Amino acid sequence: MAGPVIPAHAESTPVGHAADVDPRIGTGGDGHTYPGATVPFGMIQLSPDTAMPDFKHAYKWAAGYQYNDPTIMGFSHTHFSGSGHSDLGDVLVMPIAGDVRLEPGDATKPGSGYRSRFSHDTEVEQAGYYAVTLADYGVRAELTAGQRIGWHRYTFPEGKPAHVLLDLRPSIYDYAGKVLWAHLRVQPDGAVTGCRTTRGWAPGRELCFAMRFSQPMTSRELYNRETDNVYKGFAGPGNQPQDKDAQNGRALVASFDFGQLKQPLEVKVAISTVSEVNAVANLGQDGAGWDFDARRAAATAAWNKALAVIDVEGSKAATTSFYTALYHAMLAPTLSTDVNGEFRGPDHAVHRAHDANGDFNFYSTWSMWDVYRAEEPLMVLLRPDLSTLFIRSLIAAREASPFGILPVWAYQGLETWCMTGYHALPIIADAYIKGVRGFDAEAAMRAMVASATYAPYGDLGDYMKLGYVPIDKEVEGASKTQEYAYDDWSLAQMAKAMGKTDIAATFEQRAGNWRHVWDPKTSFMRARLSNGQFREPFDPNFAGYGSDYTEANAWQYSWYVPQDVAGLIGAFGGDAKFTAKLDQVFDAKVDPAQFKDVEDITGLIGWYAHGNEPSHHIAYLYDYAGAPWKTQQRLKQIMDSQYASRPDGLTGNDDLGQMSAWYIFTALGFYPVTPGSVEYAIGRPFVAHASIHLSNGHTFSVSADPLDDAHPYVGAVTLNGKPLDRVYLHHAEILAGGELHFSMQAEPSKTWGTGIAARPSATSRYGH
Structure with a gap:
């Protein structure tokens, strides 16, 4: 031929x-x-x-x-x-x-x-x-x-x-x-x-x-x-x-x-x-x-x-992994507006992308359950101009919705109702708290409240009445309660920043609903029945449809209280018990066949499943309990085993950029454990030098020395040449520009960043 x-x-x-x-x-x-x-x-x-x-x-x-x-x-x-x-x-x-x-x-x-x-x-x-x-x-x-x-x-x-x-x-x-x-x-x-x-x-x-x-x-x-x-x-x-x-x-x-x-x-x-x-x-x-x-x-x-928003120095393998992850994080949401400004809405009708700020491009393709965690916070940091357009698109979708709520999992303007929670709220709140403007904040707040109070959705009616989602009324009642509580917290933060004290108080109270599914006897989150009793029998290892959790088991979802990690540590009984249970998660001997019927649970390190999003913040939780060296240890385990520069180099679905955004943040040395706050938990970097070119004209650099396998732990950190003794960064510190430098060492430091004042605490510091 x-x-x-x-x-x-x-x-x-x-x-x-x-x-x-x-x-x-x-x-x-x-x-x-x-x-x-x-x-x-x-x-x-x-x-x-x-x-x-x-x-x-x-x-x-x-x-x-x-x-x-x-x-x-x-x-x-x-x-x-x-x-x-x-x-x-x-x-x-x-x-x-x-x-x-x-x-x-x-x-x-x-x-x-x-x-x-x-x-x-x-x-x-x-x-x-x-x-x-x-x-x-x-x-x-x-x-x-x-x-x-x-x-x-x-x-x-x-x-x-x-x-x-x-x-x-x-x-x-x-x-x-x-x-x-x-x-x-x-x-x-x-x-x-x-x-x-x-x-x-x-x-x-x-x-x-x-x-x-x-x-x-x-x-x-x-x-x-x-x-x-x-x-x-x-x-x-x-x-x-x-x-x-x-x-x-x-x-x-x-x-x-x-x-x-x-x-x-x-x-x-x-x-x-x-x-x-x-x-x-x-x-x-x-x-x-x-x-x-x-x-x-x-x-x-x-x-x-x-x-070009980030310049990274390193080996060919390192730069390939980094820029491919950044590439994957910049694929969605996707443009869904025609050249004349028209788009198809969730009501299947044709709408024009226009609001009080004028014409705009409408974007869709929203895997909210995934991307609110790191992908959208990454855009807030790197491309706040796009965050503005994304939020205007979310508001427009809500206004075109026959149900009057924000998208859950939408593409090409249409709703699928896939996954759980109302995670458009933390996407909007995270952007607003970090200074993103150019959208109608009042319309956004109306949309957020409407989404958090739409009773037919995911048994929100019972959630608002009982303080939890009863498992005899709705599957995955434990994880849905936890997710709703976090989303409520994010709404409260934006309401507080806007001076809406009544709304803030209502949803701040709802943010504590995670405690209703916490079982102190087993130290796991569990689903309750309508009568208030925990569902029996209980197997923390079980995952599957109809269980207490969404695409996870008790070992994976019991850590999901990003709005109140300090409260969760207290529920576990203090730092020592908290970190010991975290160690059990990573060190457990788990047969992958345990999840043969749950295809999304992949990338196992013990019970930790990096291939699915409920686990993504867990390694950073040691920071909150005075053991940042363990965060550093676990991050290296994850980076070494879960990412590679080859076709099968992602151990789970990239999920519209979330897996890749996790990589970008972690490689830079910090991560947004609690979107809706201005804090990033510090881990350890995986690039020798990176320069983030911010939209305000400033450059924030991260450097590490020596960066090799023989020096996996952080010995000391400086911010603009001055010692940084805490394990969190403020968003404003990044926007100001400067340099975050890590001195790496062979053995763990059990003194740096371990004090109470050194720990991240999104609840108390969100308005810094």
């Missing part, structure tokens, strides 16, 4: 921090990331799909791609990064040289369908660019992206007819049965437009598209595979189609034919959640002309600009 002629520039290496990104990390194992092309927080995620299995078997393909798969079935334009569940995979495109097959076929049977074998040796994965050779066709496929457009360049082998297949059936998870209706049309000017409605994770989701080719098609065939109808069109005088130009149905496939090409074919695709008209407008405003290399250069430049 004749191979494609690959342009010399196709394999060029980017410069800047974009060159340090390896999008392969997380594409193997359970990382659930994708390797394709996108720009920071962009609407388009143009990436190869190796499989789209049914719901029962699809967990590992949540991003459409698994590194160990042998074939590619096409390139689709929408993907989640690191989600534990999925959907999307919209507008699948496949270049074909030679005979066209209309079904994907069997990956184990070459030639049985349109999917193609490929080799990783031919792949190029860079920030904003992806390329691969489709071995069965000899086609070199290159992808890049803009904010609203995916750009393809296909180099076909000589002597073979060139085709582009468009399949509107596939969708990640159960692709064959999710399409409710679709239509596509070839416009008189050669553009291809269409929409489809799916019944997936967000039922009734509509996605429209517009597509153009750099060269005129010679013919086309539009298929409805459900009825076997096929409409064929041939280019007549003036390249005007002579007969049918549209198809409608639930199983639409189209083949666009270009004859034998002498030069690469470029394709550009825009999407819209609103309409075909808007997709065409997105394509026109953002995608004039044909210059794939210029678009690729623009995507690289966008990533270099975004990643």
